[in-house]
Amino acid sequence: MACLRTSPAVMTAMLELRPSCEHCNAALPPESTEARICSFECTFCAACVRDVLENVCPNCGGGFAPRPIRPAKNWKGDNFLGNDPAGTKVKHRPVDPATHAQFSARIKGIPPEKR
Numbered sequence: 001m002a003c004l005r006t007s008p009a010v011m012t013a014m015l016e017l018r019p020s021c022e023h024c025n026a027a028l029p030p031e032s033t034e035a036r037i038c039s040f041e042c043t044f045c046a047a048c049v050r051d052v053l054e055n056v057c058p059n060c061g062g063g064f065a066p067r068p069i070r071p072a073k074n075w076k077g078d079n080f081l082g083n084d085p086a087g088t089k090v091k092h093r094p095v096d097p098a099t100h101a102q103f104s105a106r107i108k109g110i111p112p113e114k115r
């Protein structure tokens with residue numbers, strides 16, 4: 001990641017700021033406080049995580065956390081959006097509510113830290 005420019009291996013692992021919710025396709029610009037991610041960077045809006053996914057990622061079964069906001073200004077060492085912009089590749093894979101309900105039934109009652 002940009003904070004650790006000396007390590008190329010880490011650079012490739014920088015958080016990908018995806019542009020939209022995977023389920024409803026709502027725009028999630030880098031400054032959005034509505035963006036939620038799982039540990040694999042699956043990206044959804046807060047409403048879908050709450051109402052559709054019930055805090056169970058449809059791809060990995062993990063929980064979600066608010067996506068950190070990358071600074072828009074160059075406060076230090078070029079670690080900002082101007083140097084590492086948000087992603088533009090839309091990933092729209094709507095979840096089938098019935099399929100997800102089945103998948104999440106045995107998972108949602110377990111707190112993410114115990115899954």
Ligand SMILES: [Zn+2]
Binds near residue numbers: 046
């Ligand atoms: Zn959504």
Ligand SMILES: [Zn+2]
Binds near residue numbers: 039058
């Ligand atoms: Zn996931």
